[in-house]
Amino acid sequence: MTMRGLIWFVLLFAAAAALALVGVFDGGQVLLVIPPYRVDVSLNLFVVALVVTFIVLYAVLRAIRSVWKMPQRVSAYRTRSRLAKANAALRDAIGHLYAGRFSKAEKSARDSLNVDENAGAAGLIGAKAAHEMHEYARRDEWLAKVTDSDWQDARLMATADMRADGRDADGALVALTEMQAQGGRRLHAQQIALRAQQQLKNWGEVLKLVKTLEKREALHPAVAVRLRQVAAENLLRDRRHNPDALLEFWQTLSPVERQSPRLADLAAELLIALDRRNDARKIVEEALNHNWDARLLRRYPDCASPGDALPLIQRAEAWQKERTEDADLLFTLGRLCLHQQLWGKAQAFLESALKLADNEPLKIRTHRALARLHEQLGDSDKASQHYRESALAMNVV
Template identity: 30%
Template structure:
């Protein structure tokens, strides 16, 4: 467009000059000593313009000749840069395709001429990680830092991620703690820390991190719930051990109180807490917890644990369990639970009826065991021995009540 505009200007000026020359050709006289040159004004102007163009051409040629080494150098640099860009592109494609060896080789081949050495070194470090070459990985990370010192955070973040993937948990922890001190709200740092604490079984540290994961929306709701659940499962187990040592249940109970309301309704956590309470013989705390859980959701594991509870209000406990037979009268685990609750109250005949009914539906080792002990109590050692023997045979077949189908029907 610029060339066309210049051409039009010259054309217009030439036209004007032609018109002027046609009307009056003009006269120019140049003299020096005894020598004179005469010519028309139009010719003089043409010669002046021609001379100017000739001088400009000569000066331009001299300048280009003088700059020729730089031009060749720039062309060579552009050629090397283009080649480096091509190999870098090939390396990144190979990395995405899982061709780790090919990727590493391509990424570092022309790295001195690439415009993004940091990216190449970090990508090469990932490839070396996949090839199980931690020394080469660390070398590339070191070179990445040297190539761009201002990108120290990015290099360390990549280093922490690769250390975590390689199982170098302590080194990764040190790196991530340092990065968190620099950028406390960085979502990827927090996410990696959550993964690391879970691998290290550092449940209290992970619990302390949960509010930040939620606040900054580092993970989705499903993942947050999973982390909360596993944290409190482990904290409940830890609290139970402390309680068992101190013989005081307060630590276990206070840990349960820390749970968010939603988690207190989680079946797995209720089971975990109930089992710990039963093991610590805190029956009067376990009974209402399991009764409420059974009312909201029918799980055979809830019902099974309910039969292990020896609450102070034993009759009320038995009445509640018997009321469940209206909907689940043919459930073998419920009948086993009823048999156990009757045994607690020394209702021998009723206990025997429930236990035998349970065996009639699904034989279970624990049912045989309870009947064997009942027969001993009733002074019938032969029957007791027979029940114990059948229970042992069933146990050898690796039976477990947990393998029974779990029903999840709501109770009205």
């Protein structure tokens, strides 16, 4: 029983009690004259009859009103039923979508369109389901159903995300540009833009977006480092025909990036190809001062100008005083001495490197360097022996 019914119940009992009390003490009569008739009844009976008449009239009027409003009630019931079914279908669509049942998700989303208010949510769910099934034309049809102004940001964000996922980078950027024109600037939009710019190989934009997202802590540090490195590598390669532009871009990189062995090695390689060996040397030396790396040591001899490797030999010998058993450094010194035609020192450094070498590639390179050295000295037997040793050092299965 509801609170309203309980109150009516209490009021009826109170009225009945009041009538009973009045009936005990009241002996009045009511005379009704309806010519040619006269009706004489007790006051109590008259009151009871009046109450009963009121109740009957009220019940009849309620019945007439109910019959009169029956079409409206039926219509309201059907509307509620349709709304309940549509909302249930929308909930099912969400469940199917995240469960990976994309065909069922799309069907449920279509069923939920019976209610206009569901058009926005159903359109996005249906579009995502169609996208996951690679039905891109149907996906766009679903997105076109999202016309409510309150859902436009969601539609544009979903469009950009799905187009980037479908390798349609231009379409993704168009959607993001439209959203930004409407005043929407969101972190997720920048993440989508990053994916799209990577696909388009717009490495300058990639580098800007990575820096922005890194400041907002929206990228894992390892991912940010890798993306910055890839972008910088490609931007360096884009300038491989212009040494001044390459060096200018190099200076725009952060100290951490300039000290990266991978980037420093690439920059040095490109500068050497452009005959800017002194600039390449500075880059390699700066990186080695912060990150000792075998790759940079292998690149270092290439930085020597023809017949002028002495400054590099002196620098490498200074390093060697602190790293007496570094096989890669000894190999580098051997190559530099070969370059300067210091045959005795070259042989000593290379043989020491061979003794300390603990990996197959270094052994192969050292044997080949010794073979070339003995060729220069005219000792073909030893040269052949080292070529043979380099071949045997290859672990070919």
